[in-house]
Amino acid sequence: MKKDAFLNELRNRLSGLPQSDIEDRIAFFGEMIDGRMEDGMSEEDAVAAMEPIDTIVGQIMSEIPLSQLVKTRVKPEKGHKAWKIVLLICLFPIWFPLLIAFGSVLFSLLVAVWSVIFSFYIVAGSLVIASFACIIATGAYFGIGRILAGVGGIGAIFVCIGLSILFFLLSMAMTKGMVLLTRKIFIGFKTSFVGKEA
């Protein structure tokens, strides 16, 4: 792919962003390709060495605040049609409750998933406390001469420590996955604001 084709594709994908932002990014990536060509690469190789456009768009989206995107996207056009405004006001009793319901469902889903993750951390923490309790009990067994019960207590300590490690690992993996998923949804939401004017 040639440099111009690459930059045009990028420009199309970013349409919807503030114009100054698009120009800054295009200039930045253009300079990057020029730099590679000055180092002796051919134009095609320099473009091929760039990251895929999807990745670049994703990175740019994560850097730009949502408020800025919305502001640019829904900037009132001159001569807003009267029928659009009337329709918006007349249908307010329908779209507003739907919007609130959709937002509430999303919010409650998010809270439910995070509560499950939080409860896993609590379980892991309680297992750590239980292992300390087992240490005390095991000391007491050996102290009063119940050797077999003491051995059982040592087993219980091991089980509690092992389970607490496994629960912490599980909780951390779930947290990481959830953060990644939330980030992906957010970037996808932001990306839906751009690239439609091409």
Add this chain to the structure above:
Amino acid sequence: MKRSTSWLIAGLVFFFAGVIICGIASVLMGFDYTQMEIYIPGGFIF
């Protein structure tokens, strides 16, 4: 080896070692778990 893999192995080893130790102790006790009760003044059973 990744650090999380080491922790996973450590967790599994601890857990299964604990289960085996508990199993051996249970067999030797003849599954008489009353031996594992401790009465603390005040009415608590440990």
